[in-house]
Amino acid sequence: MNTFGHKLRISTFGESHGKAIGCIIDGLPAGLYIDEGRIFQELQRRQGGGHFSTQRKESENFEILSGVFQSYSTGAPIAIIIYNKDIKSKDYENIKDIFRPSHADWTYFNKYGIRDYRGGGRSSARESAARVCAGSIAKMLLEHFEIFTHSGIFAIGNLIAQNIDFNFAKTSEIHALDSQLEPQQKELILETKKNLDSIGGIALIQAYGKIPVGLGEGLYHKLDSQIGNLMMGLNGVKAVEIGLGTKSSQKKGSQNNDMMNQNGFTSNNHGGILGGMSSGENIDLKVYFKPTPSIFITQQTQNIYGQQTNINLKGRHDPCIAIRGSIVCEHLLALILADMLLLNTSAKIEYLEKIYFSKN
Amino acid sequence: MNTFGHKLRISTFGESHGKAIGCIIDGLPAGLYIDEGRIFQELQRRQGGGHFSTQRKESENFEILSGVFQSYSTGAPIAIIIYNKDIKSKDYENIKDIFRPSHADWTYFNKYGIRDYRGGGRSSARESAARVCAGSIAKMLLEHFEIFTHSGIFAIGNLIAQNIDFNFAKTSEIHALDSQLEPQQKELILETKKNLDSIGGIALIQAYGKIPVGLGEGLYHKLDSQIGNLMMGLNGVKAVEIGLGTKSSQKKGSQNNDMMNQNGFTSNNHGGILGGMSSGENIDLKVYFKPTPSIFITQQTQNIYGQQTNINLKGRHDPCIAIRGSIVCEHLLALILADMLLLNTSAKIEYLEKIYFSKN
Amino acid sequence: MNTFGHKLRISTFGESHGKAIGCIIDGLPAGLYIDEGRIFQELQRRQGGGHFSTQRKESENFEILSGVFQSYSTGAPIAIIIYNKDIKSKDYENIKDIFRPSHADWTYFNKYGIRDYRGGGRSSARESAARVCAGSIAKMLLEHFEIFTHSGIFAIGNLIAQNIDFNFAKTSEIHALDSQLEPQQKELILETKKNLDSIGGIALIQAYGKIPVGLGEGLYHKLDSQIGNLMMGLNGVKAVEIGLGTKSSQKKGSQNNDMMNQNGFTSNNHGGILGGMSSGENIDLKVYFKPTPSIFITQQTQNIYGQQTNINLKGRHDPCIAIRGSIVCEHLLALILADMLLLNTSAKIEYLEKIYFSKN
């Protein structure tokens, strides 16, 4: 239940304020060059920093424990661990009996009968660092086949990008896609933060390059179903759309259909996925994040004894989880595509022939 | 890859114009009363009919082949089969070398190297009848524990419901939620159909009743991830949202958070899911359907030889797949909740004690 | 729980005296020629007949419902159904409240709280016909790559084959491997049957041909673990061994180790599996079957009310389940190898390169 993927499988563990978090990546082919520096870079991208995300300095000193020999994957499972440092569990002691509104506190306590109040425990977004480790290895696999993923912030609150520039996003502290809108978006975040509040946002994720046609398996392991699965399962996500997405529900077929000529598609309303498989076009998706529920305004809630009470939070929380979320989503898309790429190797008998008769 | 669920598993088979479609439902507890009449009713609801859906009279004469003895589930897998009748494969012969725009034709051919042109083959929405069979059994399980699901049409094109009445939806030919808007919505569909075109729409799905807190497992089998998975994987769906959904991305935390008093939540912006688990509130979700790509207007496309060509469709196609889709989504939600209910039985040691020490 | 395999997955359904049994085969590559005559032949081999197996004439008129188009696999799941005929449920009415000794009756009733007394219900060996259907398709896939499986009876009771002749086994009514021993083995079976008793036996299974080195995945999906899984899970099997098997426990390393020269192994004590993977040598295994528990001698047992009682069976039962069992095991081995062959396609990056860069 803490494992994702069918051929490339990632299992994660760890709580926000436990000893360590980490993951096992199973099913990666042998012979892939594993660039540790790249993992570090991707963790840095996720970490963000400055005034726009949590002040917690997460020690991203990850360590690869297994599955890599002389810098190449061996086919054995790759375990990666990140020790937790800079933990301030004390910040949470005043709320150890109180549920934060709109937070996993309520459901976890009711399900498991245990209140691990320290920083969200297993439900903390901290776990997504493990996803980024795994995702960065997935990216290395994809890039070997010239498939790439990138991402950025499409909207902060109601400040919606008019121009999309993925390269600008790489340099922006808030991963903004629209360079002209970025200053306003930053200001909105800072103002929200000053008001002890938080704000929602939208991330735009894209895969591009030599995407083969046909990634996606059967009817319950479709490419879009797996995107729906992983993206919707990420902390704070309340909606996911592919291609035209919500807007396609208002279209006529004649408006929405993508025509073809001898060179392929002439438009990409379908967002790169048809019949649950990659069409070869860019894969475009948007992920909608709610504002982080952890705000510093006094709120009305229940305690674990069922009584109404007020809550006043301490701790360090992102004013806008969409920012870090966009990087995580980009890595999740890479994980999905890598899994599908591996599964696709037995789609037709012709592929098997290429492998098994190649010695002769 | 054609199997969904972890404890309650459904595997489907069959093509639109093959001999039969069907499913195996595995993992259902023994001792559940199986009401065949109810399965029939749910298949009827999905079938829709009249002027608003396909004219194909799908024979919903399903047959339960196994797993039920004297009307009760035995714990063995339940196989259900629906033979295909009223097949008009001839309608498809003129397009057997041509890809329908924005259709699975293109991806299936490229992946598998085979063109099963008859009515969409495996990619046809026909398969969703098997999902409804399985879902109706899931509903029986849920209803035993007083958990219910219902659904309706929230929007056809840009005609968006202002009032939500799930009971009205049960009587409406187009499953409309808004009785006052229904005539306009019907007219829009008919006009679109007359113009040889199709139209998108939005389905609203809800679970209600005695929903236990805590349904949803781990970080990769969350309740919302499974909803994202199954809904996004359904034919024609391009966006899924839970609770406030896309709108939550524009909110402040102080606006979006749901407060509590001693009686529980005072609002439900979270749509019944927090931290990937049911909160006990109603589960609310919207599913956005694109217009069916099969329209009767001449369109520009490719054939299997890579040449540009025009396509003129025959056959029978729903002008608005959202209508039947809403019923399917309702059943998918039931499947997810039933799976989670069964998985939840080992969430805490206290549950096991109730079962294993009960004899003493 | 009624599904086996990771990439090539088989899910079965059906009870001995229900309407039908069958299976879904998921994950088969597209483009494999499906020879229905071959499925029929393999079902015939399993059925056996004459005086040496059950007198029930199982109608092996199977039907392929999906996944095959113009005689080739399409990549969609293949559903196969076999309707149950020649059912004599009346034979079981006198024991509907009584547990047959050493039979699944006891455990099924206690687990599920339901007594489906008709011919063993789900626990009947009848289900293995579905395994043979799936296995015969697995054999077609393997044979495409020049990998073959065969089998035979190594022992009936304590009559143990001294000479192994798989070709003779193909012509023997009891699948005997030793032509000289066959008459005695037959006589032992008939005499046992005359005494209203049953007898145990041992099946020998072998895979040969161009077996690639390296089939078997990770540490929990090893080739031998999967053999242990499927063989031990077959009705009536109480022991499984690979290569020297039980005898290897009495050897020194210097006796048991298989040396190599430049041409490969000079012996095969390891039975074709090292480190959980195929070594390229023949895969040799033995499966030990207990005598069928359904005998016609009066036996002492319990009824469902916990009272001691006697039981006198009617019905039709194999005097020696090893005979039909050998054919089933042969098909199970094929299923395992086919699954491993498909999984192996993503073992190293070099394989992926062969597939994905082949267009350039």
Add this chain to the structure above:
Amino acid sequence: MNTFGHKLRISTFGESHGKAIGCIIDGLPAGLYIDEGRIFQELQRRQGGGHFSTQRKESENFEILSGVFQSYSTGAPIAIIIYNKDIKSKDYENIKDIFRPSHADWTYFNKYGIRDYRGGGRSSARESAARVCAGSIAKMLLEHFEIFTHSGIFAIGNLIAQNIDFNFAKTSEIHALDSQLEPQQKELILETKKNLDSIGGIALIQAYGKIPVGLGEGLYHKLDSQIGNLMMGLNGVKAVEIGLGTKSSQKKGSQNNDMMNQNGFTSNNHGGILGGMSSGENIDLKVYFKPTPSIFITQQTQNIYGQQTNINLKGRHDPCIAIRGSIVCEHLLALILADMLLLNTSAKIEYLEKIYFSKN
């Protein structure tokens, strides 16, 4: 592929001479008291020592990284890590291009194209320490419900126990079940070792206590299939048998069947499993280990260039892997039973009622 179990899932990672080995245990119910001292004890039992096993002092200083809060399981995945110490990779440098006969070297190199020569890499029996960690937690769960497992050495070479005393085995350096035979068995091991050779052996494993009837799921997740799976997949195992096992193949039904009276079974030839489920009787199984292939006598083999060559091993190897193997098997049986116990919670609707209606 490095994951076992359906509800209680264990995923392992790590190589013999890598930085660490470990596992993630997912699906354990919340609220179980986790006794770290017990894990240590079980690791000590596996380690063995003295003259009868490897001289490598494996540092069993395991660490629990997650999933436990204030000594109780939280429902989150439990990660356990064991750092590798006392590594002497140099011992392996002289064989880095040479395959050890009857060893996984050959198959791993051929599958993955990489030779991780250090101490067997992923194929090393070292990984079984992770299984013991997981198994000891499974034992804690089982013992909460008064189900227990124990084990011992049934045979070393052809020295076969005549008397079975599981308590003696707990005190014996070689886990011998027969106190009178122990001195001879020890002598045989030491002599074999002196001759630079190794020896096979047989482990006997038993589960006892309040075993519920009905553990085991469906037809492909039977209790015996899972035993066959895990035991046969353990390093060096070449045969597995349950109850009478191989001997049952020589019996008549009238000899092999276990009768019942009003108190239950009057014998246990079936070894506690009928129809793939626990019968409530003790579960008895034997696991046959080959002699460790790593011997110090000069042997003829191939190198990675396909040339014939001789090999002379250094390093530290158990003269008889059955000894440590018996402890590992005991833990594997605990893992299987715990998984089945959790799965069984949704076997019948009556169980669910106990959980869900308990609040009223």
